[in-house]
Amino acid sequence: MNNKKYSSLIGLVLLSILFITACKKNIPDERLSLGSDSQFIVNNYQPILGRNTLFSDNFYVGSSSVPLNFKIVNMRRFTGEPAPELTEFFPVQVWKSAYDGTEKSIAEIEAKRKLENHQLFEIREHSGQFLMWSKANSNFVKVQPDSGYVFDVEVSNSGGRRYYKDLKLRPFKERPFEPSYSDLTTGQGTNTGVYPSIMGNIRGEKTGRYLNPTDIEIQFKKNNAPGNSLSFKFVDTLQQVIDPNKFATTDWANLVHGFNMVKNSDSVKYDVAYPIPLAPFPTKYTTSSGGQAKAYFRYDRQGFGNVRESALVGMNFNIFEQGNWTIIFWFKTERPKFIND
């Protein structure tokens, strides 16, 4: 009897809970938001091949809930035919640990990287950033002036899915080093070299005037022998070699992040890992932003009136392609003056 009484009380309580809980169907489902204002703000992607390229800040999230899921679908050539070169997986070099410029050997650097299979053009799963891996090259990927590729992106979360159609990928031909003197579209050289990034207090041997950047031309040369190295060479107006030791106050050990320096009267050579710089991270080998490697050569001499003149010439640069590279400083108009006045 007692049980019956109490169970009837509990029954009523349960009934009311059930009754009110049934009202929950009035409330909208709890799901993430996929806002109608979310969209790609960049529709045309033009990476330069032969280097890792990351396209950031290309998606406006708007009123959508993050994280969203992004997927490239229907990658095709502009003509509509499939593009296996971009949908198949290739082994690419990825970083496992951060590069910070303190590595003591090539092996230590290589230990931080390894090969992984990736599609050459990818989208980051939750951020919508696009990546172009350096493995892609113009031998098998269509480059401008070709119209390139067209693809769609599927964006989804628990609130639904949306498709963004006909985004364009129009890569440029490789430019193995920067600053480059080749045309962006054709890859043809428009010049024979570039001026130095920085110079000062270098006097000409003949006239004694201060040289200008226009008096110097810098050329990037690569030979196809096996190995990865970077050499610096100085030549005068007649292509006669200038002894690098003349640049006596140069910090040779920290000139580039290279190892096994070989310095002779002809040139100075380092074993390096490519690309240079390895990551856009500020180190003692790079510019302050970390975007480019810097190689500065210095010497001191006694100037007229017994003043010390600290001379400097230097180059900020990137090299993306592996191989044995030589950077030549050609003093086109005059030899620099090393002797004291």
Added chain:
Amino acid sequence: MKNLKEINLLNMRYIYIITLLCLCLGFNQELRAQTPAKKTVTGTVSDNQGGIPSVNILLDRRAIGTTNSEGEFAVSVPDNAVLEFSFIGYKTVKVSVAGKTKLTIKLENDNNNLKEVTVSGYVNKTKETSVGSSVKISGKDLQAVPVASVTDMLQGKVAGLNIQQNTGSPGMRGSMAIRGLSSTSISGSGNDAYLQPTSPLFVVDGVPVDDNQNFSYGFQSAGPGVSPISLIPQQDVESIEVLKDASATALYGSRGAYGVILITTKRGNSKIPVITYNGQFFVSAVPKLRSVIGGVDERSLRIAQILASDTSYYHALGLINGTPFIADSLNAYYNNSTNWQSYFYRTTYNQTHNLNIAGGDPSFNYKVNFGYFKQKGIQENTGFDRSTLRMNMQYMPNQKFKLYATINGALGKQQKGSGNGLFNTGIATGGASSSLLPSPSQYSAINSVLGAVTTDNDNKTIDLTNTIELKYEFIKNLSLTSNFNYTFNTGTEDNFLPASINGDRSSLFAYNSVKNAVYNRNLLQYVFSIKDKAGDDAHNFLAYVFNETSSSNFKADVIKNNKVVNDYLRGPIVGVDDYLTSLGGTLDNFNQSRSVAFAGSFQYNYKRRYVLDASYRLDGSSSSGPDAGYTKSPSIGVRWNINNESFMASQVEKWLDYASIRLSYGTVLQPSGNVYDVYGKYLNLGNYNGTQTVGISSGRSPNTNLQPAKNTTLNFAFDFGILKNRITGTFEAYYKQTDNLFGTKVLANTSGFGEITTNEEALVNIGYEGTLTGSLLPNSSKARLTVSVNGAINHDYLAALPNGVRQSIRFDPTTGQAILKSVGANALANFIYNTKGVYANNSDVPVDPLTGLRYRARNGDGSLGGVLNYFRAGDPRYTDVNGDYILDDYDLVDAGNSQIRFSGGVTVDFRYKNFSVQVQGTGILGRDILNNALASQFQAFNNPFVLSGLVPLSQYDIWKSVGQNAVYPNPYDYLRSSIVNPYRFAQTLFQEDGSYFKLNYISLGYTLNQKFTNRYGMNRVVLGGTVNNVFMLTNYSGPNPENVTALGRDYSGGYPNPRTFVFNLNIEF
């Protein structure tokens, strides 16, 4: 109508005269001729515990006397009269005196909640026939602790009424919410961000008092900010009734969406005038304050931090030597160990006195209550004083005519220090000063200390409320009641900053506001019953219609003179060079509002078994747009009293006392916005062609369709009482939908306006409430032990957002603590960074496989910064939600709910002979608090070159060396603290569970032996003692999980809740 008002006014004059006469002459009884005496009957009235004083003795439904303090009485009555003995809480006993001259009456406890009279829609009903959800608390249960606002005593006593004592500031009341969240509107930013207060509507003796406008915590607004509810002394409160669902509040409709609290003040009900004195003396003690690092410890810590974290040893040495307060340890100015908190906090001794004179019978009664309350705050220069005089009288010469009038006057005085009452900002900054600085003086640099302590701050509120109510029964069962009320409220604030702390110029601020409100209600009521064959009332009808008009005006003026002559001559205003040194004018919260309503209600019951209650109300308000028209609020409710069924008769005898099921549905409203939102704001816009022009403000576009917020409630309830009412309980489940929530949305710039108000947001609360009261000892026992437990579970859901979007994020520019509103989920979510420990080594930081760069923090300006931005060992492990290896706004997560999910309370009451003990506790479960106070303690280390107070960190597991798995990141890396911001407010590291159980008070009472006290002419003397805020059980690491804002943020500038010790003296003459 017009005539009626004239009558009202005419009568009022007489009432005052009569009342005064009665008071002056002590001529307060025997106004009417007594029944001719034939014999004298004496006797005693008692219960199990002894004689009951003040029992009403009635003859033919007329009071002829009361018992004295011993329960004894002597009345002169006709020979064969039948006397009725009635007393609240006891069953009425009828005894015939035929052939007797001495009676011994035993009254039996009547715990039947159903017979309790509830007020619903301005008409009294018994609980048995009311369908709405309401809880009534007797004024006797609200006396244990002296509080400025009597509503604070309701904490933990009513299921579904959530009161949080979120400030200890004297005169401020805690935040109140009935049945969950009613608004999602947030104003302000940083630590001043607050949720729009949604206090219930208070109805004091039948007159609505809105506590939400202009008084809200005195917050974000100038002026004294004293709530009108804080001006009612708790000793004058007879009972408080909390109305929770739409059916109960339907007839208070136009402002009842946040629930309604009815406060009934005392009335005279004893033929012999009763004079009651109540005095309370209380000590407010300072709670435990935080420990700080002082003197040489602070200096060495700063030096160690700079040496360890700077770029190089010599650079660090240079910085140290270039910073005098660190390096110059022999300088007397910097060679101190000042405990700043000691200058702000004090233990205070306070008192409150209340004198109540009441007497009369149903035909004429009166009450005069004089109250004085003074509380000094535990922070210097804060306090609250209140003086009140409250009077009421009722004159009912016969059943047809009734006149009731009140005059209530109150003076509230508040000192706010240098804060706004809720927060004491000056103390927060001053208290966090470096201990190296000398103690406060005119020569010291810490002006906020003197600002807080020596500023003259004087705030006064004067509140005058007059009501007159007239009832006339034209024909039997048809009556007209007319109620007229006038409220006048003025607030002044005077603030004076002496020259020495205000840049050599003293400054004067004067604020002055006037609010007046007129309220009128005319109610026509008809009661009708059809009797069945047995002669009992079978079909009972109650119908009434009323109209309601109200009008209020508010205006506040301010002058500020920044160049006063000197500290002693505070005026006249001279030396006014320009508008910068002398400011003044009317504030923009100038407001006039009008509202009118028509309502009707119909109630039917059959033999009190089946009850049907329906009402309908039409509301027009000047704050709604003209296109919105009249808002219609219907409500309907049914009730089934199972115990009155004939088939239950046998059960009722055995164990069941009552059981009933209630179901109700209805809508109520809450005005939102103001007249400017509806019609736009017109400004003086300069000259055109030599003529002054007036144009509309382009800030906010008018919205002529602005609607009041609409609250629709569905309520299911079940009441029961079993085992001779030793166990009673109520269980309720509700669905509460709030539509038309007020908000603004940005307009396209082509519209010419910046924004427009909108009513598109909607909110749903679903909850369950339970109350269980048990009398643990048998009814025959001499001792009584009552335990009452209640609890409420509430879940809120956001149902719609403006523009049909599914989520909106409110970023906070100051603290970064964003709030996510997401449709279908809880309405206010903490949208913050997810912290999962600390990086023990650099190699633990994730690396972008494409670039070879570590995970990094984006700068505040959106740039990616340099090498310092990359995370390293000792930095917090923030989750990179979108996987772009950059920490920014897209990595925020919905981490917690700032609202309370369960609240409840327990009250234990024990009485034995002359002793009584009451213990009350309250608690909440499930609330995520952001501990900003702790975060700012760590942030004090962000810059060792700033003179701020430091708090010892030894009790925290902070990261110190590479490889260490710590809980708290490295606080000392000040070079990167502005970039990585390891102790940012917006992270889960500082989100804690704010569940707590608080032992609110323990109260003891002892009634002195009456034989002893009678010798001194005192009828009843009760001595008592109470400890308030006894202890708190919580896992929360901050000082007090209750002392947080409605958004669940613990701010170090909060006013701590004191622990009070009370001595209580109650004398009845």
